[in-house]
Amino acid sequence: MPITRSQLRASVFTTTAKATSPSSKEITSKYFSSKTNVNETKQPNKSSLNETVTRKTTRKHIIIETEESSANINLSGALSSERSVDKLEKRLEKEPSKPPVGWEGVYNTIKEYRKNIVAPVDTMGCERLADEPSDDITLQTSRFQTLVSLMLSSQTKDHVTAAAIQNLRQKLPGGLNLDNVLQAEEKFLDDCISKVGFHRRKATYLKQTAKICKEEYNSDIPNTVEGLMKLPGVGPKMAYLCMQVAWKQNEGIGVDVHVHRITNRLGWCKTGKAGPEATRQSLESWLPRSLWQEINPMLVGFGQTICSPQYPKCSKCPVNNMCPSVTYNR
Ligand code: SF4
Secondary structure, three states: OOOOHHHHHHHHHHHHHHHOOHHHHHOOOOOOOOOEEEOOOOOOOHHHOOOOEEEOOOOOOOOEEEOOOOOOOOHHHHHHHHHHHHHHHHHHHHOOOOOOOOHHHHHHHHHHHHHOOOOHHHHHOHHHOOOOOOOOOOHHHHHHHHHHHHHHHOOOOHHHHHHHHHHHHHHOOOOOOHHHHHHOOHHHHHHHOOOOOOHHHHHHHHHHHHHHHHHHOOOOOOOOHHHHHOOOOOOHHHHHHHHHHHOOOOOOOOOOHHHHHHHHHOOOOOOOOOOHHHHHHHHHOOOOHHHOOOHHHHHHHHHHHOOOOOOOOHHHOOOOOOOOOOOOOO
16 A cells, blocks of 8 residues: 555654654654755755755756755754645645656657666666575565565665575575565664665664564564555665565555656656655656556666766757756757
8 A cells, every 4th residue: 555645744843853853863764764955945954964965957957965864854854844744745635646748658669778878776786786686585585585685775876785585595694585674783784784874874774674674574574555664774765675575565656866866857746845755746647557467677767877967968869859957958
């Protein structure tokens, strides 16, 4: 089941409240734990962000994206996002969503283009890193590996995530599974994943997640979006992707910064300030459900190769004659 609006709102308010507390650095909020867009007019204090801040500099690309949510995100920014999600919800309630004019042509053109381009997500995306179930690998272990891959992937390039998973596979005595993560020292896990973004925090989350899965889910991972989002460090994007990959259930669109940025540039959504969660709701209101799974890798790869955050290669873009954000500045 997709998360409900009240859950989303509660999630945002939780973040807002915690962001003011002294221990806020430790908090990676549910709502902001994936990747967050920050209102361009409310720039976060750079020193408070522990991550790359990507600022789009062309006239039509003015969103600032933080590569990791920060618990230090300012209060007004959080409230602004919450209000934007509210506004979007109200608009969607009033107007049954109409698909954007011409979206199908753009979608199919990008899809066709992506067939001939191999992007990092195609070979090293976190959805592809788990071992296939076999005589040696149980279904539960395969699902756990998918979850771990997704948890490590935030704020981390695909090849770095892939290397970290390989490290865990090789260095954990007995391989990467729930029991071995539980038995390992947190410091050991941290060393294995030391190249990924926020590795210390993620090592803590891995230990906590393994314990929760063992005790509350019979050594498997949660099989609902809600259950997954209760795990430390797991936000909506990871939860929906995990449901698709690990449980083969199409519950919602996994919206990361690529999907958020590109769908806004293409004019399919107007959720730039509201963030990826609002984009997910907007897209799900009109995009055929059959496309909910493929749109993530399709646009992530498109973002990795053409429609990049800072300097989109518009002159080489296959949809530059249909994109309202096209720019030939560079
Ligand atoms: S023309 Fe293409 S590369 Fe440029 S902003 Fe639009 S989708 Fe992105």
